Amino acid sequence: MGEVKVGQRSVVLSPSPHLARRLHxxxxxxxxxxxxxxxxxxxxxxxxxxxxxTAVRTIITIGSQIIGISWAPLFEPPExxxxxxxxxxxxxxxxxxxxxxxxxxxxxxxxSDYATFNLRRVVKPILEILAGIPTVxxxxxxxxxxxxxxxxxxxxxxxxxxxxxxxAGLVTGILIVPIxxxxxxxxxxxxxxxxxEAAYALGATRxxxxxxxxxxxxxxxxxxxxxxxFARAFGETTIALMVAGSFPKFTANPxxxxxxxxxxxxxxxxxxxxVGSSAYNTIFLIGAILFLVTLIFxxxxxxxxxxxxxxYE
Amino acid sequence: xxxxxxxxxxLSARRSFIDGTFRLFLYLSIFISLGMIFWIVSSLWSQAxxxxxxxxxxxxxxxxxxNAGFQSPLxxxxxxxxxxxxxxxxxxxxxxxYLEEFAGKGNKFSRLIELNIQNLAGVPAVxxxxxxxAFIVRGFVKWGFTVGSAAAxxxxxxxxxxxxxxxxxxxxxxxSYREGALALGATPWQAVWRLVLPxxxxxxxxxxxxAVSRAIGESAPLLLLGALSFVTFNPTGLxxxxxxxxxxxxxxxxxxxxxxxxxxxxxxxxxxxVLFVLNLIAIILRDIATKKRNV
Numbered sequence: 358m359g360e361v362k363v364g365q366r367s368v369v370l371s372p373s374p375h376l377a378r379r380l381h382x383x384x385x386x387x388x389x390x391x392x393x394x395x396x397x398x399x400x401x402x403x404x405x406x407x408x409x410x411t412a413v414r415t416i417i418t419i420g421s422q423i424i425g426i427s428w429a430p431l432f433e434p435p436e437x438x439x440x441x442x443x444x445x446x447x448x449x450x451x452x453x454x455x456x457x458x459x460x461x462x463x464x465x466x467x468x469s470d471y472a473t474f475n476l477r478r479v480v481k482p483i484l485e486i487l488a489g490i491p492t493v494x495x496x497x498x499x500x501x502x503x504x505x506x507x508x509x510x511x512x513x514x515x516x517x518x519x520x521x522x523x524x525a526g527l528v529t530g531i532l533i534v535p536i537x538x539x540x541x542x543x544x545x546x547x548x549x550x551x552x553x554e555a556a557y558a559l560g561a562t563r564x565x566x567x568x569x570x571x572x573x574x575x576x577x578x579x580x581x582x583x584x585x586x587f588a589r590a591f592g593e594t595t596i597a598l599m600v601a602g603s604f605p606k607f608t609a610n611p612x613x614x615x616x617x618x619x620x621x622x623x624x625x626x627x628x629x630x631x632v633g634s635s636a637y638n639t640i641f642l643i644g645a646i647l648f649l650v651t652l653i654f655x656x657x658x659x660x661x662x663x664x665x666x667x668x669y670e
Numbered sequence: 671x672x673x674x675x676x677x678x679x680x681l682s683a684r685r686s687f688i689d690g691t692f693r694l695f696l697y698l699s700i701f702i703s704l705g706m707i708f709w710i711v712s713s714l715w716s717q718a719x720x721x722x723x724x725x726x727x728x729x730x731x732x733x734x735x736x737n738a739g740f741q742s743p744l745x746x747x748x749x750x751x752x753x754x755x756x757x758x759x760x761x762x763x764x765x766x767x768y769l770e771e772f773a774g775k776g777n778k779f780s781r782l783i784e785l786n787i788q789n790l791a792g793v794p795a796v797x798x799x800x801x802x803x804a805f806i807v808r809g810f811v812k813w814g815f816t817v818g819s820a821a822a823x824x825x826x827x828x829x830x831x832x833x834x835x836x837x838x839x840x841x842x843x844x845x846s847y848r849e850g851a852l853a854l855g856a857t858p859w860q861a862v863w864r865l866v867l868p869x870x871x872x873x874x875x876x877x878x879x880x881a882v883s884r885a886i887g888e889s890a891p892l893l894l895l896g897a898l899s900f901v902t903f904n905p906t907g908l909x910x911x912x913x914x915x916x917x918x919x920x921x922x923x924x925x926x927x928x929x930x931x932x933x934x935x936x937x938x939x940x941x942x943x944v945l946f947v948l949n950l951i952a953i954i955l956r957d958i959a960t961k962k963r964n965v
Contacts, residue, residue: 373855379857379859379860380857382857382859382860383857383858383859383860386859386863387768387772387859389764390764390765390767390768390772391768392764393760393761393762393764393765393768394764394765394768394769394773394783396761396765396829397765397783397786397787397790397829397830397833398783398786400790400801400826400829401786401789401790403801403805403826404793404797404798404800404801406805407800407801407803407804407805407809408797408800408801408804411804459695459699460699460702460703461699461703462699463695463696463698463699463700464696464699464700464703466696467696467697467699467700468700471693471696472700480700480704482949482953483704483707484703484704485880485949485953486707486945486946486949487703487704487706487707489880489883489884489887489945489949490707490710490887490942490945491886491887491888491889491916491938491941491942491945492887492888492889492890492916493887493889493916493917493919493920493923493938493941494710494714494887494919494938494941494942495710496920496923497714497919497923497934497935497938498710498713498714500923501713501717501931501935502713531706531710534702534703534706535703538703562681562685562686562689563689563693564688564689564692564693565689567692568692585792588792589792591794592793592794592795592796592797593794594794594795594796594889594890594893595889595890595893595916595920599920599923599924619794619796619890622796622799622800622894623796623890623893623894626799626800626803626893626894627893627894627898632808640800640894641800641804644796644797644800647794647796647797648793648794648797651792651793651794652789652792652793654792655788655789655791655792656785656789658792659785659788659789659792
């Protein structure tokens with residue numbers, strides 16, 4: 358409705374007749390979107406609110422007993438030494454990383470610097486299928502193939518049983534190979550072409566370009582890939598429960614059965630734990646520990662990723 | 671006098687040996703990664719391939735090996751993940767649209783949400799089971815061990831993944847689309863709703879299908895929500911008891927009798943087949959999406 362002078366003439370610009378309705382639609386849409394956006398915050402608050410009150414209450418009741426080597430909160434009298442769960446978790450995660458880091462990084466370097474465009478187009482979706490194998494199927498594979506056919510037969514120390522931390526670590530390794538491969542490949546592929554070309558022009562071989570120049574340039578992204586994979590292995594429940602068993606043994610032998618932090622939640626949470634019971638309290642305590650540790654690793658990992666994005670984009 | 675300079679210098683023996691070894695290591699890595707899938711599938715197949723039949727799909731879980739099958743867990747998985755998708759997909763899509771198109775880059779609010787979503791995506795799945803146990807099964811909502819509780823938990827698990835993939839798809843839509851629409855007098859919402867969103871659909875669909883297939887295979891959180899029982903009837907509504915494929919497999923696998931272990935492997939084959947089909951659809955959709963963009 359504003360009057361605008363165009364040369365000598367004055368033109369009246371009137372808004373389209375539906376503008377009010379269109380703006381109203383936009384307002385409604387905006388509020389709906391804002392509402393949807395708050396859902397993710399509510400979920401996070403819900404997690405914190407569900408875990409921490411019970412966890413804090415539990416840790417206060419347990420007190421210094423928590424530093425002990427016997428974990429049996431479901432027995433009478435209960436024992437709350439959490440160290441066996443930590444050693445179990447560390448064994449599984451470290452073994453998984455030992456398997457997955459070389460294989461995953463090898464796959465990432467292959468995809469970013471060695472594979473042809475077409476080969477890449479075939480290999481990436483297959484890796485995605487590997488990433489999509491349900492953990493229960495991997496657990497089955499550990500239970501029926503890795504444990505009986507390999508760990509029980511060839512592990513030299515002690516007398517391996519049907520369950521082993523070693524088997525769980527190996528299978529968790531399979532789980533995180535595609536995570537390392539795809540995040541690290543993204544980082545290496547983001548390294549500018551000019552860097553590769555400069556190195557080739559100086560007479561570097563393909564390996565020198567890939568392993569020295571590109572790898573160093575993309576190192577922060579590679580580190581982020583390892584951190585995210587670590588966090589994933591740390592929180593994995595089903596594989597640990599199926600393959601390492603549900604006996605929290607404080608042991609230095611990876612061929613023994615053991616229990617990880619997350620496996621305990623799965624184990625003790627199955628039987629409809631009553632509110633306020635020892636099982637109920639301890640699964641929330643362990644859940645809070647899992648949440649905090651993975652949160653720290655994820656924050657660091659994602660931070661590194663957004664840093665290298667800034668550098669190259 | 672002419673001088674010939676050879677640009678084809680020879681690598682020293684040591685350098686070419688290291689190069690060869692490194693190449694071998696890379697090929698080995700990729701071979702191991704891809705070989706794992708075939709190893710896993712073939713070991714399941716050799717154990718249980720002969721057992722596959724339509725009966726497995728129509729019979730209900732049972733301790734009687736001859737009559738044991740996977741109907742109620744299949745239908746249960748479909749219910750749980752179906753409802754979760756119905757909730758998480760629109761919520762996630764709207765969040766992604768808001769963050770990409772309306773929130774404004776770099777302000778505090780959108781940075782906070784972004785950080786929150788990234789970290790939510792990294793929370794171990796089993797922790798979502800705990801919030802379900804505390805607030806949905808009991809607590810405020812009190813739905814008990816039902817399809818509704820399970821769907822709520824799976825929806826929370828899917829939400830960050832869907833937001834992340836949708837944002838990427840929306841970001842890939844060229845800015846000229848919006849600018850063109852705005853120049854013609856469309857409101858920002860009209861530009862987004864009529865142009866940006868339709869162009870982002872193939873990319874969003876690809877990511878969402880992958881999120882759905884991850885949700886179908888998810889077992890840990892529902893372990894805490896009473897899905898680990900033999901339910902010998904199909905769910906009929908949100909308040910039905912339920913079981914799901916992965917946990918029925920888990921249940922069979924924890925039986926020490928060999929027949930049940932074979933049954934667990936057969937269930938895994940069925941589950942993998944479902945996921946394979948979903949993955950294939952996602953890959954085809956992505957091909958369509960990238961081709962469209964390159965035209």
